[in-house]
Amino acid sequence: MSRNSKKSNDEAYVRMYQQMVRIRAFEDNANKLYLAAKMPGLTHMYSGQEAVAVGICEALKSTDKITSTHRGHGHCVAKGADFKEMFCELLGKEEGYCRGKGGSMHIADQENGNLGANAIVGGSAGIATGAALSAKHLGKDDVTVCFFGDGALGQGLLYEVMNMAALWNLPVIYACENNLYGEYTKVEEMAAGELTARAKAFGIESHIVDGQDVLAVNKLSQDLVARARKGEGPFFMQLNTYRYHGHHVGDINREYYRPKSEEELWKTERDPISNFAKWLLKEKVLTEAELNQIEKDVQQDAKDAVTYAEAADYPDVSEVTLHVYKQNQGEGASQ
Amino acid sequence: MREITLSKAVNEAIAEEMRRDSTIFLMGEDVAEAGTPFKVLSGLVEEFGTERIVDTPISEPGFMGLAVGAAMTGSRPIVDLMFGDFIFLVMDQLCNQAAKTHYMSGGKLSVPLVLRTNLGATRRSAAQHSQSLHALVAHIPGLKVAMPSSAYEAKGLMKTAIRDENPVVIFEDKLMYNDKAPVPEEEYLIPFGEANILREGRDITLIGTSSMVQVCEKAADMLAEQGIEAEVIDPRTLVPLDEDSLINSVKKTSRAIVVDEGHQSYGITGEIASRLNEKAFYYLDAPVQRMGAMDVPVPFSPALEDITVPTPERVFEQALKSVKGELFHGA
Numbered sequence: 001m002s003r004n005s006k007k008s009n010d011e012a013y014v015r016m017y018q019q020m021v022r023i024r025a026f027e028d029n030a031n032k033l034y035l036a037a038k039m040p041g042l043t044h045m046y047s048g049q050e051a052v053a054v055g056i057c058e059a060l061k062s063t064d065k066i067t068s069t070h071r072g073h074g075h076c077v078a079k080g081a082d083f084k085e086m087f088c089e090l091l092g093k094e095e096g097y098c099r100g101k102g103g104s105m106h107i108a109d110q111e112n113g114n115l116g117a118n119a120i121v122g123g124s125a126g127i128a129t130g131a132a133l134s135a136k137h138l139g140k141d142d143v144t145v146c147f148f149g150d151g152a153l154g155q156g157l158l159y160e161v162m163n164m165a166a167l168w169n170l171p172v173i174y175a176c177e178n179n180l181y182g183e184y185t186k187v188e189e190m191a192a193g194e195l196t197a198r199a200k201a202f203g204i205e206s207h208i209v210d211g212q213d214v215l216a217v218n219k220l221s222q223d224l225v226a227r228a229r230k231g232e233g234p235f236f237m238q239l240n241t242y243r244y245h246g247h248h249v250g251d252i253n254r255e256y257y258r259p260k261s262e263e264e265l266w267k268t269e270r271d272p273i274s275n276f277a278k279w280l281l282k283e284k285v286l287t288e289a290e291l292n293q294i295e296k297d298v299q300q301d302a303k304d305a306v307t308y309a310e311a312a313d314y315p316d317v318s319e320v321t322l323h324v325y326k327q328n329q330g331e332g333a334s335q
Numbered sequence: 336m337r338e339i340t341l342s343k344a345v346n347e348a349i350a351e352e353m354r355r356d357s358t359i360f361l362m363g364e365d366v367a368e369a370g371t372p373f374k375v376l377s378g379l380v381e382e383f384g385t386e387r388i389v390d391t392p393i394s395e396p397g398f399m400g401l402a403v404g405a406a407m408t409g410s411r412p413i414v415d416l417m418f419g420d421f422i423f424l425v426m427d428q429l430c431n432q433a434a435k436t437h438y439m440s441g442g443k444l445s446v447p448l449v450l451r452t453n454l455g456a457t458r459r460s461a462a463q464h465s466q467s468l469h470a471l472v473a474h475i476p477g478l479k480v481a482m483p484s485s486a487y488e489a490k491g492l493m494k495t496a497i498r499d500e501n502p503v504v505i506f507e508d509k510l511m512y513n514d515k516a517p518v519p520e521e522e523y524l525i526p527f528g529e530a531n532i533l534r535e536g537r538d539i540t541l542i543g544t545s546s547m548v549q550v551c552e553k554a555a556d557m558l559a560e561q562g563i564e565a566e567v568i569d570p571r572t573l574v575p576l577d578e579d580s581l582i583n584s585v586k587k588t589s590r591a592i593v594v595d596e597g598h599q600s601y602g603i604t605g606e607i608a609s610r611l612n613e614k615a616f617y618y619l620d621a622p623v624q625r626m627g628a629m630d631v632p633v634p635f636s637p638a639l640e641d642i643t644v645p646t647p648e649r650v651f652e653q654a655l656k657s658v659k660g661e662l663f664h665g666a
Contacts, residue, residue, distance in 0.1 A: 098440050098441035099441030099442070101439055108440045110443045115404070115407055116439070116440060120427060123431065124432075126397060126403060130402060130403055130404020130405040130407070133405050134406075138410060144404075160396060160397025161394075164392060164394065164398070164401065323441060324437075324476050325437070
């Protein structure tokens with residue numbers, strides 16, 4: 001390995017570590033806001049799955065698109081979003097990414113290619129595949145990644161669009177985050193057969209990867225994204241991972257569907273962040289002090305953003321009828 | 336002026352817009368070589384190729400979803416839904432995704448797409464190929480709904496729909512595809528939200544949509560023979576609705592019947608009638624009447640199907656009762 005490529009690799013490693021830490025910090029703060037009854041509604045934590053979003057998004061350029069899920073904060077951060085606008089959105093404030101109209105389950109960041117979280121399970125499979133069709137139609141080389149959970153495997157839409165993506169060689173990657181539970185039910189009780197067999201049936205090349213290993217996720221993603229860009233798509237990835245919290249922040253007593261011992265095992269032995277930190281130390285990419293500094297800086301950023309969002313203004317009530325329709329050229333204001 | 340069929344008018348509108356804007360493409364089932372079962376799109380694939388006139392599998396939710404994603408990322412898709420009845424299949428992608436994306440994103444994302452489909456019974460196609468389901472989508476904020484009533488409107492409204500920045504659902508009357516009407520050679524667009532007064536009158540207002548505009552015109556002819564002057568208005572788009580033109584007409588005539596081919600209950604006729612009651616009540620000399628399709632699944636047998644939709648004769652009879660004041664006496 002030459003010095004230069006080591007340097008650029010190291011930068012990517014550090015960036016991936018930072019992004020994972022940022023996601024964890026974002027979720028910890030969102031959870032606190034919920035528990036303190038400062039956040040309207042509820043939210044779904046991405047903690048535990050950080051390596052999936054970060055490993056994949058590190059392989060994308062900013063014009064590449066993603067579609068996200070109800071558990072979407074991690075994808076949003078990984079695609080380049082800012083804490084302040086995200087916390088403002090979670091609190092329904094005017095400066096949020098969606099001016100407070102979307103909230104946690106609809107957070108979108110168009111400038112960074114995030115076409116939005118989606119509160120219909122599997123609901124964005126069509127959008128992602130359509131974005132890929134659009135790129136092909138418009139002669140762009142953008143790739144789209146469609147994030148969805150194992151629960152979305154129950155949705156027929158996914159199979160309709162995977163069929164079309166395969167027929168038309170669309171530049172889309174289906175990223176199935178198998179976190180073992182769809183809401184409050186084990187995946188094996190809801191999905192028959194092998195998960196990847198679904199994609200293989202359409203002739204879509206499929207891969208299974210350890211979703212707790214950010215380097216493995218990133219390596220596979222780099223390869224698939226480059227190939228999708230050349231017109232070799234679509235692809236399907238099954239990323240084996242685990243969500244640390246319940247289905248949503250209010251799902252506290254959950255031993256009836258999964259034991260605490262299982263949660264402890266994943267958190268202590270398979271945590272994507274602490275395992276990657278150990279690797280970074282071993283490979284001498286970062287020192288203990290540098291790791292601590294990253295953690296400290298991110299915590300401070302999150303704290304500042306929460307403080308900012310709490311003090312930020314709600315949208316004016318006049319906004320309630322704004323954006324129902326997009327104004328056409330020559331039309332008056334909101335209809 | 337030349338006369339062309341409604342089918343040809345739709346075809347011309349799409350072809351003209353596709354020549355103007357290369358981001359437009361069309362997709363649906365058997366739209367390319369087959370040109371749809373009604374042959375509305377015949378010839379388009381020869382001009383634009385299979386990259387822009389895209390045959391899809393029989394996967395309505397799937398290609399509707401693709402259109403939403405394509406529209407969000409710089410393309411302007413036209414979705415062809417072979418029968419209006421299949422709209423139930425695409426409801427999540429249309430109503431939960433397309434309709435809400437602009438609003439949910441605080442105005443950052445938009446979904447400029449056209450869903451073209453059809454309505455209309457009496458084609459002996461039974462309950463799953465005959466429905467008029469425009470009220471379902473007119474209920475959802477974020478969607479616009481256009482209802483062409485002739486070849487002229489079909490072309491002008493389609494061109495406007497394609498240029499709109501929002502999702503537009505356009506319902507063509509499948510029984511009118513071969514009906515001819517004068518359509519100028521020169522380009523024209525029909526703006527949304529502007530009703531068309533087809534015929535002026537002082538005694539009663541007949542408000543008709545799509546297929547029911549012809550029914551209202553025929554009823555007006557019959558009323559004229561009785562010396563009753565009916566005003567006939569076609570709203571042309573349900574969303575946005577040109578409420579002012581409807582209200583002003585009723586203020587003048589003091590009587591109204593709203594005629595629409597959707598089911599009568601919880602539908603377009605009730606919506607328009609209630610707006611007239613709210614905003615023109617003190618001008619009314621008779622209750623506003625509703626005439627929609629019967630609240631039954633569309634039956635196959637011609638003997639049954641024909642009585643499920645409003646006819647000129649029935650609109651005429653109802654108008655006569657209204658004008659004569661007979662609605663107050665248990666009619």
